[in-house]
Amino acid sequence: MDHKRPYDTLVMLFVLAICFEPSLxxxxxxxxxxxxxxxxxxxxxxxxxxxxxxxxxxxxxxxxxxxxxxxxxxxxxxxxxxxxxxxxxxxxxxxxxxxxxxxxxxxxxxxxxxxxxxxxxxxxxxxxxxxxxxxxxxxxxxxxxxxxxxxxxxxxxxxxxxxxxxxxxxxxxxxxxxxxxxxxxxxxxxxxxxxxxxxxxxxxxxxxxxxxxxxxxxxxxxxxxxxxxxxxxxxxxxEPNPDSPQRKGKKHRILITVIIVVAVVAFASILSLLFIHNHRRKRFQPGIVAKQRNSQKSAGFKESENVDLTADFKGGDGELNFVREDKGGFDLQELLRASAVVLGSGSFGSSYKAMILGGPTVVVKRFRHMNNVGKQEFSEHMQRLGSLTHPNLLPLAAFYYRKEDKFLVYDFAENGSLASQLHGRNDSVLTWSTRLKIIKGVARGLAYLCENFPGKSLPHGHLKSSNVVLDHSFEPHLTEYGLVEVMSKSHAQKFMAAYKAPEISKFGRPNVKSDVWCLGILILEVLTGKFPANYLRPGKGGNNADLATWVDSVVREEWTGEVFDKDILGTRNGEGEMMKLLRIGMFCCKWSVGNRWDWREAVAKIEEVKEKDGEDDYSSYYASDGDLNSRTMTEDEFSFSITN
Structure with missing residues (x-):
């Protein structure tokens, strides 16, 4: 019987280890x-x-x-x-x-x-x-x-x-x-x-x-x-002692300098006022508009002084061509007599706000890089754009054809561009609920374009925050959509937003997922409040995904609200949903086109985002690697590495 004791002892020790493990x-x-x-x-x-x-x-x-x-x-x-x-x-x-x-x-x-x-x-x-x-x-x-x-x-x-x-x-x-x-x-x-x-x-x-x-x-x-x-x-x-002769002499020199500077500034101000007074008496000359707002990149940050549109419209066919029956009511001469201000000037041309006497307020956009488009081809394309009707598209009302330039007339949106609301100096604050509303509207507008241009590689082609305008209720409307076909190819490649997508540097041509990439960048811009610096630089896409790369670098290890714009960071019961939208934006910005979501999946996921966290949503948001509601992503899932 003694030979069994070591075995019994081992069993008892094992049982004791299990029973008393929590006490360790x-x-x-x-x-x-x-x-x-x-x-x-x-x-x-x-x-x-x-x-x-x-x-x-x-x-x-x-x-x-x-x-x-x-x-x-x-x-x-x-x-x-x-x-x-x-x-x-x-x-x-x-x-x-x-x-x-x-x-x-x-x-x-x-x-x-x-x-x-x-x-x-x-x-x-x-x-x-x-x-x-x-x-x-x-x-x-x-x-x-x-x-x-x-x-x-x-x-x-x-x-x-x-x-x-x-x-x-x-x-x-x-x-x-x-x-x-x-x-x-x-x-x-x-x-x-x-x-x-x-x-x-x-x-x-x-x-x-x-x-x-x-x-x-x-x-x-x-x-x-x-x-x-x-x-x-x-x-x-x-530094010298405040009471030393050296410091006192320095103070006297500073005082004299200040007096001289004030006098010079006052004199210059008087000259400026005289110049402005005389300048306002003159009629608007061709080319002035293009110089006034070149730094704003069509973001609509601030309106400038009144301008005369007459010189810009010279040399055309003399006819304002309406593409929608409900948008008549004024002619070219009434448009030229309208009180007009410059909204912005960018790589495609100038934008004007024209207030027609006894008529509507419209936006006139001048495009300088459609020179290879014939009048018939241009007219047919504009008629097709004019037939599009969706709550999140800014309606095209009319166009004016010149060989050198083309003018598009759109409805006016009261709250300007999304870019001006996010980055302008008007002290506006967009709440989380408003930003979500804007993103959902943008996604729906893009989906409508994709459905109506199924054979086009770029249904929009130039989706960015300055091309999203907001009406009186902050409902978003896409503008400058569907223009790739009538745009100069070299200019499109150099300046249009979709051509900034990373695949352009590798394949040289965009596809519908390039619009999805733009949607992803827009989502990140709306959530972080940061402007995508790559939109300011000309050239093809390549290594320009600055905003996406920055977001990726911040959340790579721990998902943190630090990436969010300070104006929405303290939103109560909404950060879980913000995180969902952030991840949607990152999936839309996948460097690899094959791994990037298509527009249907992106729009569907955006529609699922709520304004507030649900009882189950936030607690399960960080659960597993399986889907969008998971708590973490694998390194490969949210990597923007160029090696992908």
Whole structure:
């Protein structure tokens, strides 16, 4: 019987190991509940502990295999204490975000969380100096967002020494002193604006945008103005004493200079007023319009002074050709006598707003690059465009044919272009619900064009925010659609939006998915509030997907609301749906045409997006890799790499 005892002992040890395994350490759920206990105002976390699956808890981030990896407790009104000691017990925690809450006091000792890759503390009430060693040992940290708090003192050297740091946002704090030398130079996000920094900007940061350092009056050096003769790293204390003769003499020189400048400006203003008064007496001369608004790229940012359209219309067939029976009521002479202003001028020509006396207000667009199109061919194509009727198309009313130029007359939209609303200086704010409404309308308009031009490679061809106009209720209407056929090929390749799609550099020709790419870029522009810089540069597509690449770089590791425009970032109960729309935009911007969605799938997915998160939608948004409602994407799914 003795020979059986070792076997019995092993079995008993195995059973004991199973029975007492939980006592060896707390589970993630138990740790998180203890962490919650240190917080105040935790009403948003009421389902913690009530859901069987940890990944269904509010604010928890999980990977496709249901592995917990982060906390995203944003816009929840949370306060109290961030218990770092408790967070340290979570072995898989790599991302921590409490953006837009009410935490206050000094920054917690996050350096204990050496596995952390992303730290988001923006828009709280943290304050005080951050110790110089606050980030020591956090060698995996890539993203640090501390914006809009009350931090003071110098920027910690341990932060500047992080070897993998890619995103840094310290704007609107009270950081002072010199900027330390940053080890990482190839930043994706870098913002030190509106602090109290001084001295010379390190040479390693000289390639950053000037806006990264705005609001720091003591800073100098590239990309800002040159530093004074005391040298780049000299502090203000080395300047002459305020009461010294040298400083007093300098003040006198400055005062004299100011007086001279004011006198010159006043004299120049008088001359300018006289010039404008005389200039308004003259009639409009050919060519002036094209020079007035060349920098606006037809975005409709601001109307200019009144102009005379007579010179522009000389040399044509003398007839305004209406393409719709319901759009008559005025003739060419009435249009020429209309009060007109320049809305914008871009690569295709000028746009005018014409207010016809006793008639409608219309938009007249001048196109200079249709020179190879015969009158009959042009007329037939315009008649076809005029027959299109859809709530999200800006109706074409009439056209005017000249050999050199062609003029298209459209209905007028009261709220201007989407570009002017997003990027103009009219202090307008588009809410999330309005932006969603605009995107859905744009998608429906594009779908209508695709259905009515099934054999065309580019049903729209020039879809961008300046070609989406908004009526009195902010309903979107597409304009400049269906013009590829009558456009000069060389000019279309150089300037039309669809020709910026990445496949153009490889195959040299667009297809209907190039319009989908434009739709994706438009979605990202509407969500981020950033203008696609590639639209400003001529040439074929190639490596021009700046906005898509930037969005991809920000969300590659953790899906974060940091990409959203600040005007919609605080939208209540809508961020989950914003994330859905963001991913739709990314699927429309796939670098590989074969992997990019077609217009039917894109439109269908856009229609599914809601204004507010549903009870199930947000909690399941981050669930698996399978579909659009999944919590994460595989690297290949949202990669914009040119190797695709």
């Amino acid at each position: 350490g707390d589970t993630n759920a138990q740790i998180l509940m203890r962490f919650k206990g240190s917080l105040s105002n935790g009403k948003a976390l009421t389902n913690w502990g009530n859901e069987s699956s940890l990944c269904n808890w509010t604010g928890l981030l999980c990977r496709a295999n249901q592995t917990f990896y982060g906390l995203r407790l944003e816009h929840m009104g949370l306060g109290g204490t961030i218990n770092v000691e408790t967070l340290f017990e979570l072995p898989t925690l790599v991302s921590f975000s409490v953006i837009n809450n009410t935490f206050e006091g000094p920054m917690p000792e996050f350096k204990k969380l050496v596995r952390l890759r992303a730290l988001f503390l923006s828009n709280n009430k943290f304050s005080g100096d951050i110790p110089d060693d606050a980030f020591e040992g956090m060698r995996k940290l890539k993203r640090v967002f501390l914006a809009e708090n009350g931090f003071t003192g110098r920027i910690p050297k341990s932060l500047a020494n992080l070897p993998r740091l890619l995103d840094l946002d310290l704007r609107r704090n009270g950081f002072g002193g010199n900027i330390p030398e940053f080890q990482q130079q190839d930043f994706r996000v870098f913002n030190l604006s509106y602090n109290q920094l001084e001295g010379q900007i390190p040479e390693s940061l000289s390639n950053m945008y000037p806006s990264s350092f705005a609001g720091n009056e003591g800073l100098c050096g590239k990309p800002l103005s040159y530093c004074n003769h005391y040298g780049g790293n000299e502090s203000r204390s080395m």
